[in-house]
Amino acid sequence: MPQPASKLPLGADLRALAIAGVAGQSLSAGRRPLIRGVADDRVQALLAAAGFDGTFVAEASAPAATPGDDEFADLLALLREELALPDESGNCLCHAIATAAMGENHLWQDMGLPDRGALSELVRANFPGLAARNIGDMKWKKFFYRQLCERAGVPICKAPHCAECCDRALCFGPEEG
Template sequence: MSATPDTCSPCPGTARELARALLRHARAGHPDAGFFAAVLGKRLAQKDLAGCGLSSQELDAMLARLFPGASASPDASLAALREQGAAYAAFGLDGAQAEFAQWLRTLLDAWRAPGIDTTPWVTGVLAHACLRPDHLWRDLGLSGREDVTALLARHYPRLMARNARHLRWKQFLAYSAREHAGLPPAPAPGCPGCEDYGVCYPPASP
């Protein structure tokens, strides 16, 4: 997937710069390098590296796999990666968030495409991104919904094809995760804080 860092984050120039610095170390031709560079660029720019949704061990493995040399690079643009990596803190979740994240992980694991070694990392990123109050593509640092569509088509193609109603992806993933868990549909934990909550979940008619 070739994702483009977004232009709508609170500090887009910084996020873009960080993503581009990572891409200078990307393994040539890897289809997920753009996605992970955008995600990490956004998280680093917001001083929230742990919010990427990966454990410190998963993050180290992903960097070694997709961006070899980035962590040790003398590139000043990547100083934030070293600094925040050294102070990595666990991503704390309350009970409801942790429960939802587990439902979504279980769903994505059930529908993952075979043979793609980066999919577990994508699953971790998506499970945490759905906890935050923003459009999924924007939270991930991508350029638009089409980037999320391409990501899902690569890693979970049969699940993506089930979105016959063309719901927004966070809404679709939330509904699907709860359905898979045998529960009625409900928003993702981050949805109520989104600016478009009323569009996805309009008030019931009296």
């Protein structure tokens, strides 16, 4: 099992930490695959290369994740388009973020990251174009879904500008653990 976010292995980067966090959250919940769209052995190999010790035990009886009627594919496409370094770990990171975004908590929590600041740093480093568009520091999950709605031409705002919206605190407020 990967080490918890609070004990980052020497030399491990935020990409690996995020991938390990999502895999760990899935493992704790008994979900397979650990990261949707990525074979568990690939996740394990990427984490081992980044310095995470331990293994994810594959269990034949573990329930498989079923593709639902969600925005996973759309979010994955957005992330892949915006990925600064499209290598194998970057692709896995895109899958990890899209997997975690299907969760019910704040995105940084569903990614097993220590706080929102770590998620913001991860996005800035790996998706600089997206990070630059998040001008008001909107919560990341809301921001990603807003990007998807804008791409689809779906109006989502209750007011002409966020500053005038009655839901501003939901989108831009602090995220407590």
